[in-house]
Amino acid sequence: MRKLKLAIQKKGRLKDESLQLLKECGISIANGGSELIAQARNFPLELLFLRDDDIPQYVEQQVADAGIVGLNEVLEQNRNVTLCEKLGFASCRLSLAIRKDDPYTGPGYFRHRKIATSYPNLLQQYLDQQGIPAIIEPISGSVEIAPSIGLAEAICDLVSTGSTLFTNGLREVETILQSQAVMVSCTKLDDARQRILDQLIFRIRAVNQASRNKYILLNAPDEALESICALLPGIKSPTLLPLAEPGWSSLHSVVPEDTFWERIDLLRQAGAQGILVIPIEKMIV
């Protein structure tokens, strides 16, 4: 039987969350990643564990059919791959940083200065857009130490929590790209593998939709139902069930996580009681 060869990161920020996402998609992996190739037990998937920076190239060359990698790498390398889906984890940004005590007046700061980075193409695009001539010093790792060893006056690197910059006495001054994990695939996949990829993406969407929403149950007096329903649109509309106590109903619906707390306050003001909130495991709309 045909399998989809999916490349994921061997070691680093993306690896654990990539494996966690597959697990939430109901895909169980026979080997936790201690070897370079692993098979899924219950889905036609073979995992290849690779350096994240190499994943776009392997997908372009069809060594892997698809891969989970940072958008930053995909855009930097500009390979011939299809960007299939943003995965919503491993969010970070590509930013310019300078020594923390240096006064910063705006992007003009970088004029004719030397900037160390592993993202020379994205940095060059940014500098061109700003019309600022600067000297790019491409290096492959440990970019954050470049200013302290005198290699460059500034850096352009990924920032997630900001702790790497902080511990190296640097300050983030401009963001040039927002990044997150994405799924990429070969531009030409055969029908069988395309179908497997489509199934995988369908499951990923169901998992991600679910994590962005909560299931909510509450009790309310019948006269408050109209205003409460207006606050809980649900997927189609809320479910209403009469309670044993006359004049009261139970209402079930789905609420987005990001507006959750404001909505709870409004529901209580409108007369809702006994509010229960339950995580949703999968959501298919």
Ligand code: PRP
């Ligand atoms: C990035 C970046 C920093 C670190 C920033 O490396 O190069 O070292 O993360 O994270 P922080 O703001 O939370 O401290 P990454 O883990 O992506 O490794 P790689 O670039 O070497 O692949």
Ligand code: ZN
């Ligand atoms: Zn990397």
